[in-house]
Amino acid sequence: MLTIATGNKAVAAAVKAAKPGVVAAYPITPQTEIVEQIAEYVTDGDLESQYIPVESEHSAMAACIGASAGGVRTFTATSSHGLLYMHEMVHWAAGARLPIVMANVNRALGPGWNTWAEHSDAFSQRDTGWLQVFVGTVQEAYDATLMAFKIAEDERVLLPVMVNLDGFALSHIMQALETVDLGDFLPPYHLPHAIDTENPCVYGPMTGPADYFRFRWDIERSMRDARGVIAEVEREFAERFGRSYGPTEDYRCEDADVVVIAMGTLGKEAEVAVDRLRDEGIKAGSMRLRWFRPFPDLDLAGREVVVIDRDYSFGFGGVVAHSIRSKTGVVPYSVIAGLGGQEVTYNDIADFVRNRHPGTETWFGVSDHV
Amino acid sequence: MYEIRIHSRGGQGGVTAAKLLALAAFRDGKYATACPFYGAERRGAPVVSFVRIDDEPIKIYSQIHEPDLVIVLDTSIMDVVDVLQGLKSGGTVLLNSAHPLLGCNGTCRHVDLTGIALAENLVVAGSPILNTPVLGALAKMGVVTFPSAEKAIREMFADERNVKAAKAAYEELKA
Amino acid sequence: MSAIPKEEYLVKCTSACAGCSSSLCLRYVLKAAGPDSVLVVPACCTSVIQGIYPGTAMNVPVYNIAFAAAAACASGMSNAFCALGKETNVIVYAGDGGTVDIGIQALSGAFERGTNFLYICYDNEAYGNTGMQRSGSTPLGARTTTTPGGKPTGKKDLDRIVEAHNPPYMATACSAYPLDLYKKVKKALSIEGPKFIHILAPCPPGWRYPTEKTVEMGKLAVKTGTWILYEREYGKLTISGPSKAAMKRPAPLSDYINGQGRFKNLSPEVMDEMRQQVERNIQRLSREEAGVC
Numbered sequence: 001m002l003t004i005a006t007g008n009k010a011v012a013a014a015v016k017a018a019k020p021g022v023v024a025a026y027p028i029t030p031q032t033e034i035v036e037q038i039a040e041y042v043t044d045g046d047l048e049s050q051y052i053p054v055e056s057e058h059s060a061m062a063a064c065i066g067a068s069a070g071g072v073r074t075f076t077a078t079s080s081h082g083l084l085y086m087h088e089m090v091h092w093a094a095g096a097r098l099p100i101v102m103a104n105v106n107r108a109l110g111p112g113w114n115t116w117a118e119h120s121d122a123f124s125q126r127d128t129g130w131l132q133v134f135v136g137t138v139q140e141a142y143d144a145t146l147m148a149f150k151i152a153e154d155e156r157v158l159l160p161v162m163v164n165l166d167g168f169a170l171s172h173i174m175q176a177l178e179t180v181d182l183g184d185f186l187p188p189y190h191l192p193h194a195i196d197t198e199n200p201c202v203y204g205p206m207t208g209p210a211d212y213f214r215f216r217w218d219i220e221r222s223m224r225d226a227r228g229v230i231a232e233v234e235r236e237f238a239e240r241f242g243r244s245y246g247p248t249e250d251y252r253c254e255d256a257d258v259v260v261i262a263m264g265t266l267g268k269e270a271e272v273a274v275d276r277l278r279d280e281g282i283k284a285g286s287m288r289l290r291w292f293r294p295f296p297d298l299d300l301a302g303r304e305v306v307v308i309d310r311d312y313s314f315g316f317g318g319v320v321a322h323s324i325r326s327k328t329g330v331v332p333y334s335v336i337a338g339l340g341g342q343e344v345t346y347n348d349i350a351d352f353v354r355n356r357h358p359g360t361e362t363w364f365g366v367s368d369h370v
Numbered sequence: 371m372y373e374i375r376i377h378s379r380g381g382q383g384g385v386t387a388a389k390l391l392a393l394a395a396f397r398d399g400k401y402a403t404a405c406p407f408y409g410a411e412r413r414g415a416p417v418v419s420f421v422r423i424d425d426e427p428i429k430i431y432s433q434i435h436e437p438d439l440v441i442v443l444d445t446s447i448m449d450v451v452d453v454l455q456g457l458k459s460g461g462t463v464l465l466n467s468a469h470p471l472l473g474c475n476g477t478c479r480h481v482d483l484t485g486i487a488l489a490e491n492l493v494v495a496g497s498p499i500l501n502t503p504v505l506g507a508l509a510k511m512g513v514v515t516f517p518s519a520e521k522a523i524r525e526m527f528a529d530e531r532n533v534k535a536a537k538a539a540y541e542e543l544k545a
Numbered sequence: 546m547s548a549i550p551k552e553e554y555l556v557k558c559t560s561a562c563a564g565c566s567s568s569l570c571l572r573y574v575l576k577a578a579g580p581d582s583v584l585v586v587p588a589c590c591t592s593v594i595q596g597i598y599p600g601t602a603m604n605v606p607v608y609n610i611a612f613a614a615a616a617a618c619a620s621g622m623s624n625a626f627c628a629l630g631k632e633t634n635v636i637v638y639a640g641d642g643g644t645v646d647i648g649i650q651a652l653s654g655a656f657e658r659g660t661n662f663l664y665i666c667y668d669n670e671a672y673g674n675t676g677m678q679r680s681g682s683t684p685l686g687a688r689t690t691t692t693p694g695g696k697p698t699g700k701k702d703l704d705r706i707v708e709a710h711n712p713p714y715m716a717t718a719c720s721a722y723p724l725d726l727y728k729k730v731k732k733a734l735s736i737e738g739p740k741f742i743h744i745l746a747p748c749p750p751g752w753r754y755p756t757e758k759t760v761e762m763g764k765l766a767v768k769t770g771t772w773i774l775y776e777r778e779y780g781k782l783t784i785s786g787p788s789k790a791a792m793k794r795p796a797p798l799s800d801y802i803n804g805q806g807r808f809k810n811l812s813p814e815v816m817d818e819m820r821q822q823v824e825r826n827i828q829r830l831s832r833e834e835a836g837v838c
Contacts, residue, residue, distance in 0.1 A: 003393075003396075003525075004389075004392055004393055004396050004402065004404075025691060027672050027675040027676070027678040027691070028675060029674075029675050032675045032676055032678065032690075035678075035691060036676075036678065036690040036691055039690065039691040039692070039693055040693050043692075043693045043694040044693075051691075053678075053679055053691055053692075055646035055647055055649070055681060056612075056613060056646060056647035057647075081588075081611060081612065085611075085612070085613060085647075110609070110611070111609055112598055112609070113588070113592055113593075113609065166431075168405075168407075169405075169431045170431070172405055172406060173403055173404070173405040173431065174388075174389055174392050174393075174402075174403060174404040174405065175403050175428075176396065176401065176402075265431040266431075268429045268431065269429055269430055269431050269432060271429050272429050272430055343432055343433060344432065345430075345432040345435075346430060346432070381750075414562060414563055415560060495753070495755075495806075496755055
């Protein structure tokens with residue numbers, strides 16, 4: 001079915017297709033339309049699901065944990081402060097090895113209250129053991145949410161997946177959306193360690209120093225195996241539905257001297273900047289980083305790299321810039337831009353490339369080369 | 371790429387107008403994006419929506435600073451918002467008004483969408499529906515085709531008065 | 546109305562909707578509290594109504610805080626003022642979502658500890674700031690964006706939860722009766738310890754009625770007995786003036802329900818259940834006031 005839809009509606013449509021048995025719902029701008037649309041689906045009988053309007057986000061994740069462990073596919077959506085409020089349970093979900101899928105509509109953190117796009121919320125959860133993917137179009141929001149369930153539930157993974165989409169910039173923009181007939185793309189939910197009174201187990205008891213670290217290694221081992229599973233699922237998706245995805249979306253990178261790396265909608269708008277730069281004779285390319293956890297292998301050898309961080313780790317630096325530096329050895333030009341929905345246009349992005357100083361950091365709108 | 375900026379107040383359907391326009395352009399076989407820009411939900415506050423139409427996929431998410439077309443659904447906004455800001459030279463303004471705009475720099479069109487909506491009794495919660503008739507005006511201006519405008523309206527609204535109002539706006543907008 | 550001070554602490558240029566109960570109430574709350582007051586405001590409509598940086602409509606200090614944390618933040622602030630020997634009023638001004646759902650843990654803790662502060666909940670029976678989703682305070686049968694078919698469960702009885710904490714003062718109020726609210730705030734602030742005022746705040750976009758009918762809607766809530774105005778001082782119940790007649794001869798519930806789009810197509814069963822609930826509340830409070838329990 002070909003139509004146009006917002007990022008939020010696309011996520012909700014994917015959830016409908018995935019048929020979760022339980023959805024936990026709590027409103028927060030700019031995610032609210034996701035849970036509202038799901039409520040409509042359930043009320044209209046288009047989705048058979050237990051819809052739990054919980055009293056807070058901490059309870060939303062706790063409810064998802066109970067439901068997932070109870071044996072059903074589970075979903076919730078949040079943003080910013082909601083994500084932070086459930087932080088302890090976000091850790092818990094991964095540690096409990098539950099294939100929960102959560103849409104996080106990236107939004108800045110208060111005070112002051114700011115409802116616009118920023119990636120700090122998702123990055124504040126980067127150590128939790130959740131897989132994290134960042135989408136750049138409405139179609140990708142739909143596709144990635146569908147794939148998230150399959151990846152999460154794969155027995156080699158059994159870790160929760162966070163699908164990130166930029167607040168307002170993507171959640172509220174209408175773009176083309178093709179919905180698909182899933183067929184048997186998503187097998188029925190099967191959690192090997194679901195609660196079973198025939199085979200009673202205790203979940204998450206006291207675990208002492210001699211044993212605990214092995215469970216943490218299990219999470220990491222599954223996170224590493226997840227790379228292969230992600231590639232498999234994305235390949236299968238491409239075969240069935242005709243749209244290919246990878247760890248990054250590369251645009252004109254093959255012969256690029258300088259690559260702009262950004263995530264979310266800035267990563268798409270960067271392609272327009274690349275076209276302008278190419279017209280000026282600058283051999284630029286853009287690499288939109290999609291998967292953040294597990295962090296992919298990137299081939300940046302021999303290129304200059306400009307990284308745009310829509311986030312910051314105070315007292316340290318841009319999260320993406322430093323991740324790239326530590327993982328690839330390439331020293332990027334780090335630009336901090338787009339915080340709290342600060343407007344960054346393709347002209348600005350082109351300027352970042354034109355004015356690059358590798359090894360330095362610039363806060364767009366504040367300073368140069370600190 | 372054709373860039374359109376729509377000014378309205380929250381609750382008047384300006385955001386839906388953007389959706390309808392993008393949907394109609396989409397049904398014309400174009401690429402189209404529509405996006406509102408506003409903070410927390412607040413009825414009556416000025417709202418801006420952006421629509422882009424192109425023959426190629428649209429990869430721009432930032433705001434429209436130099437629109438080709440500015441649509442003003444509530445002219446009372448013009449006291450607090452500079453609706454003409456950035457209008458491309460040679461750009462067009464379309465006002466929901468029975469009267470023309472004085473001192474307009476560019477092509478100025480006006481049509482009484484409110485009057486048309488009231489005549490069709492197209493009123494919800496005391497407010498006239500402006501987003502369907504405006505689509506008729508936009509079809510007259512060639513931004514979308516009328517068949518696609520009709521299609522888009524019918525996809526979103528069951529009430530045929532919406533199509534009637536669009537037709538009326540199409541007729542009334544002077545060439 | 547001559548007793549009410551002229552000074553305004555909520556000035557022009559709020560971002561409130563036309564017909565907003567909350568900003569109407571806040572004006573009177575602040576007039577009663579006076580300038581030596583701090584408002585602690587969690588995420589709610591007031592977070593936006595107060596204005597966007599760098600402007601503000603507020604003429605008293607306002608401390609914005611995270612959604613779940615208002616009563617806990619107020620608790621800390623109150624204790625700090627105590628340590629400093631300050632008499633500054635600490636007033637939480639929160640919506641129903643931030644009180645009855647995500648905020649209830651902090652509210653309960655602050656009350657249990659005997660915190661010296663005033664907690665005001667303005668209740669529009671939904672999450673208003675995010676576009677009218679259900680809260681625990683949404684009544685049975687009401688349509689919200691997350692209960693498109695009508696809420697299947699009843700309104701959480703926040704007043705009895707607060708009452709269970711035995712506060713020295715609690716009261717209900719309504720935006721349609723500003724003088725009553727003003728007096729209750731004044732009385733509350735003259736008492737030491739945790740105080741609670743629950744204001745019914747009819748909301749045009751949420752309840753779906755024309756913006757000019759907010760006061761009328763509040764009066765109907767009281768006249769039908771759906772919302773009973775009362776005070777409890779150290780547990781002792783006093784029914785407020787406007788509710789006295791309503792409890793003896795309540796106006797038909799349909800007068801209140803029929804004017805609101807959120808109750809459109811209410812089933813007769815739900816309407817009946819609502820009537821019975823109103824009747825039960827009236828009975829319970831009448832008996833208590835009469836000393837018959």
